Structures are given as structure tokens and as C-alpha cells.
Amino acid sequence: MTDLDAAVRALARAPRLLVALDFDGVLAPIVSVPSDARPLPDSAAALEELATLPDTTVALLSGRGRADLAAVSGFGDPIRLIGSHGSEFDDGASLLDDEQRARLEQLTAELRGLVDGEPGVTLERKPAGVAVHVRNAPPDVGTRVLDAVRAGPATWDGVEATPGKAVLDLSVAKMDKGAALDLLRERVAADAVLFAGDDVTDETAFSRLRPDDVGVKVGPGDTAARHRVDAPPDVTTLLRQLVETRRHGREA
Known part of the structure; x- marks a missing residue:
């Protein structure tokens, strides 16, 4: 055994x-x-x-x-x-208050701008955040996008970043x-x-x-x-x- x-x-x-x-x-x-x-x-x-x-x-x-x-x-x-x-x-x-809902809308708009036109990169909208998926992106694209997200919206006050396998989850609720x-x-x-x-x-x-x-x-x-x-x-x-x-x- x-x-x-x-x-x-x-x-x-x-x-x-x-x-x-x-x-x-x-x-x-x-x-x-x-x-x-x-x-x-x-x-x-x-x-x-x-x-x-x-x-x-x-x-x-x-x-x-x-x-x-x-x-x-x-x-x-x-x-x-x-x-x-x-x-x-x-x-x-209910997950979010009014301030968190506004922050989520701002976060979503920022991420759409960062990943627009990047091949193989997708966004997954969630009730309290957004996930940036790069599993289907070329390695150089995935690295570039995730680096930009980490240096940008992941640093915002009130945003929590959780890395995973070929994904970075951003949430406005801890x-x-x-x-x-x-x-x-x-x-x-x-x-x-x-x-x-x-x-x-x-x-x-x-x-x-x-x-x-x-x-x-x-x-x-x-x-x-x-x-x-x-x-x-x-x-x-x-x-x-x-x-x-x-x-x-x-x-x-």
C-alpha cells in the first residue's frame, strides 16, 4: 500500500x-x-x-x-x-461594489487595448476580473503580452494578479x-x-x-x-x- x-x-x-x-x-x-x-x-x-x-x-x-x-x-x-x-x-x-465595478470596466478596456491584434491571445471576462490567456499564442507574443500586463494593469491599486499556466488572472476582488x-x-x-x-x-x-x-x-x-x-x-x-x-x- x-x-x-x-x-x-x-x-x-x-x-x-x-x-x-x-x-x-x-x-x-x-x-x-x-x-x-x-x-x-x-x-x-x-x-x-x-x-x-x-x-x-x-x-x-x-x-x-x-x-x-x-x-x-x-x-x-x-x-x-x-x-x-x-x-x-x-x-x-454579490461580488462587487460600485467602485469595483467601475475598476473592472476600466481594466477590461485597458486589456483589450493591450491584446488587440496579438495572435493567439484571448481575454476571458469573469464576474470579478479578466484572464489573459496565451496558451495558443507564439511564445514571443505570449511573453510580450504578459510582460506588458504585469507592468501595466497588474500594478494598479485594487487589482490582484494571479499567474497560472499560460494565463494571468486579474481580479478587482481579493x-x-x-x-x-x-x-x-x-x-x-x-x-x-x-x-x-x-x-x-x-x-x-x-x-x-x-x-x-x-x-x-x-x-x-x-x-x-x-x-x-x-x-x-x-x-x-x-x-x-x-x-x-x-x-x-x-x-x-
């Missing part, structure tokens, strides 16, 4: 369990067109089964806007969808996945948490995990997570193990 196997078996016995996962690169393989991303079918089935178990909360915690996350994941209640790095919870609360995970844990009164992520933006969540929690880094790169798997199909295996162990433990 590996260390991760043992950790999952222990986690499955938690009275109240929170399973929180990033989407891209964790449930869904990374694709060149973000709107084409879909969860691996077996991972989706495992998550849906987990969400039906007693005292078990399942949530996606993504950098995508919540509406986009719902569209690509195909999930809905009882699986919770939290977007924009935690700035967009699924409780309908939030990160770690803070969002803490809030979600509190709201569902979870005794233990499984969090899996693949991006640098997930490190804020890994850093908030407690001794009884399980953090799983998907893919390469430095991480604060105690466990690692290679790719989304390994997440499928992990989720299936958690489903079976938690269900059987409750039936015993």
Missing part, C-alpha cells in the same frame, strides 16, 4: 468530508481550446457518486468563471461550483483558492478535506491543509502537497478508491 492509498483510507473515515478539486488538468486534460475541456467520464461518475454519500460535500474550485465552469464540467447540484479562484461562490452573493477553501470548510463543517490541483494557483489551497487532510498535486512542479500523481487518469483511480472506501466503511 502506498502512502497515498493509506491517506485515502484514513480520509474516508472522516465524519464530515469535503472533496474539493481544480478542474483543468485534474478532472479534465488540458486542451488548447478551453471551451473544449471536459471531465474524464469515469472521474465525473465517481464525483457524482461521492456527492450522494452522507456527510460528503463535493466542490470544484477553479480559476474559471462559475458559468463557464458549469458549462464545461456539466455538473450541478449537489456538486458545488466555485469559480474565479474563489471570488465567485455559488450562494448568489480572493485566492486557499481562502476559498477555508471558507468552504467552515460552511460545511468538514472534519477533513481532500484537495487536488495541478497549477501554481492551487498552492494557496495546499498551504491551508491540516494534518488530517490530503493534498494531491497532479503533474510536475514544486508543491506544498504531500502527495503527487501524474495525470488526470490517476485522479480517476483516486476518486474511485475514495468512493469505494467511504461507502463500504459506512455500510460496515
